[in-house]
Every structure is written in structure tokens, then in C-alpha cells.
Amino acid sequence: MYKFLISSVLFATISLLPGQADARDDSLYQQLGGTAGIEQIVEDTLFNSIDDRRIRHHFTEVDMVRLHEKLSEQICELAGGPCVYTGDDMVKSHTGMGVTRADFNALVEAMQLAMDDNNVSVTAQNRLLALLAPMHHEIVGL
Template identity: 55%
Template structure:
């Protein structure tokens, strides 16, 4: 697994060098701007993704409103906010999509861009990325979904 997430860890280390020592400590939820801020980050992420030739095709046919809601809830919950994620599991959401390391890393880069556009401090960016890294194995190289599970409307 280390070999697969090494690029993301390198990205974390590079951005960690930019962290200002005087940033106030706060909960990750607060640092992301609470639910309203998280929703704005996700909105900007989705705009970035559709323009990113590396991964835009992975989002074709996805219900964007549902994706926005589920991803906002998921990030809110990961940030210890008062949200509950009720979407499908990560393996079910990504089954058969052929998500590669390059796709995973491209989305991480796009998320960083969205956070930067929303003024999220680098330390908070790193904390969120650290929460997302454990999801790697549930997203990358998932086998095809069993027959009858063709719905991708809730895929984060």
C-alpha cells in the first residue's frame, strides 16, 4: 500500500513546507469553513474535475447534485463535523470504474486546488488529505460491481 500512496504523501510533504507556524489551531471542520465552506470546496472541486482531462471521463453520467451532497456529507463527517454520510460504500461507488493511481492522485491535486481557492490553510488541507488517504484501497482498482448494481448516482 505504501508504494501506491507514496505520491500523495509526497504531495502532503510538499504542501506541509508552506504551513505558517502562526496559524491558529482549530477543529478541521472549523478550518474548512464548516458545512457551508465544505460545500463550497466540493462545488469548486467539481468544476475543476470536469475540466481535468485526466479524470473528467470518470464523472460522466454521474448525478452531480447527488455527488455534491454526498461528498459534502462525507468530508464533513471525516472532519468531525455534525454530518452523517449516507451514500454507498467506497468500494461499491467505485466498482468497475478502473480508477488508477493516476486518477486518485489527480483528484487529490484537484481537491488541493479547490481548497486553495477557498482560502483553506495548508495545515487544514494536510489534515483533510490525511483523513482521505485511508480510503485509497477502497477506491483504486475496485473490481466490477456485481450484476444488478449498475447505479452510480450516489458515487462520491
């Protein structure tokens, strides 16, 4: 027990050393092509979404330039990039939209197609989708 406590304290101390606290895993950010790659994936996702008859109605009154900017920021930040998301939280953004589970799944399909078109590996796609999946309950049925 005592050895475990000492090990825990040492680990916590080492992790707080200068230079260590700012270390981020940006491997997903890099696999997505950095900021330019993410912006292209988001652009393609939005085009795929407005082309999809199942979900295009959700985008008719939307400022697409702002949506592109905020979604790019959000994905960049989640992926470990240098961006900071400055948009509204998901509940505020989606309340009253009536997004269904089928709508959410269609958007995921649109994003997967965009990532395929941009040669993002399946591993990187799965990593990104795993980061976005917890937002489901903040978007669907509000």
C-alpha cells in the same frame, strides 16, 4: 503495574462521564469553513475534476448533484462536523470504474486547488487529505 491499572481505569471512567462522550474535535470542520465552506470546496473540486482532461471521463454519467451532496456529507463527518454520511461505501461506489492511481492523484490535485482557492490553510488541507488517504485502497483498481 498496579498504578498503571488504576490510572487506566480512572481515565476510562472519566472519559465516559456525561457530556464527555459526545465531545468531538470539530477544529478541522471549522478550519474548512463549516458546512458552507465544505460544500464550496466540494463544488470547486467537482468543477476542477470535470475540467481536467485526465479524469473528466469518470464524471460523464454521474449524478453531480447527488455526488456533491454525498461527498459534502462525507467530508463534513470526517472533519468532525455535525453531518452523517448516508452514501454507499467506497468499494460499492467505485467498483467497475477503473480508477487508477493517476486518476486518484488528479482528484487530490483538484481538491487541493479547490482548498487553495477557498483559502484553506496547508495544515487543514493536510489534515483532511490524511483522513481521505486510507480510502485509496477502496477506490483504486476496483
